[in-house]
Amino acid sequence: MENKTIKLIKSRVSCRAYSDKKVSLKKALEVAEAGKYAPSAKNRQIANVYVVNSKRYVEKLRTLSLNEQNRDCMYGAKTIILVGAPREDMFTDKDCSCILENMFLAAHALKLASCWINQFDDLFNTKNGLKVKKALGIPENYKIVGSCILGYPQDEASLQVKERKEDFIKVL
Numbered sequence: 001m002e003n004k005t006i007k008l009i010k011s012r013v014s015c016r017a018y019s020d021k022k023v024s025l026k027k028a029l030e031v032a033e034a035g036k037y038a039p040s041a042k043n044r045q046i047a048n049v050y051v052v053n054s055k056r057y058v059e060k061l062r063t064l065s066l067n068e069q070n071r072d073c074m075y076g077a078k079t080i081i082l083v084g085a086p087r088e089d090m091f092t093d094k095d096c097s098c099i100l101e102n103m104f105l106a107a108h109a110l111k112l113a114s115c116w117i118n119q120f121d122d123l124f125n126t127k128n129g130l131k132v133k134k135a136l137g138i139p140e141n142y143k144i145v146g147s148c149i150l151g152y153p154q155d156e157a158s159l160q161v162k163e164r165k166e167d168f169i170k171v172l
């Protein structure tokens with residue numbers, strides 16, 4: 001029988017259509033806590049996560065993406081966790097990516113749907129975006145490497161694991 005954790009890893013999928021049901025703050029914090037236990041280069045733990053679960057701030061982020069890019073990059077999700085670290089640090093991208101993946105897997109373990117959202121660093125570089133970034137308490141020099149939207153899927157059955165390329169593994 002396949003190991004439970006490996007089975008979980010292999011069944012995670014990105015979700016891009018969320019129902020109105022909101023994730024509790026308790027669950028969102030459990031996901032964030034899993035991010036905290038990601039590896040970090042030299043154990044410096046340079047990153048922070050910003051759990052945005054209030055209607056007010058989620059709406060600010062959604063409006064920002066609508067106004068600046070003419071699309072709603074929240075896909076109806078009512079919770080988002082932004083992951084960032086100092087832009088000038090050479091390990092920012094790597095550390096934050098480890099945190100994000102931990103969170104996607106934790107979300108899946110808690111039966112929540114999730115997706116990586118990439119746009120916020122660019123959005124925070126706009127005039128309006130900088131105001132939102134400040135309002136969220138994110139330091140100006142922080143790069144938002146990615147974010148994890150969380151919610152419940154509109155249509156669970158449509159979430160299918162994608163085919164993986166056959167020659168992914170090279171054995172030497």
Ligand SMILES: Cc1cc2nc3c(=O)[nH]c(=O)nc-3n(C[C@H](O)[C@H](O)[C@H](O)COP(=O)(O)O)c2cc1C
Pocket residue numbers: 012013014015016115116117118119146161162
């Ligand atoms: C670095 C990175 C950036 C991504 N950015 C976005 C994004 O901005 N919006 C989105 O809907 N999905 C985004 N995704 C999700 C990918 O599209 C998704 O992982 C890919 O299609 C494979 O599907 P799966 O996650 O269901 O396996 C991103 C994924 C990664 C790793």
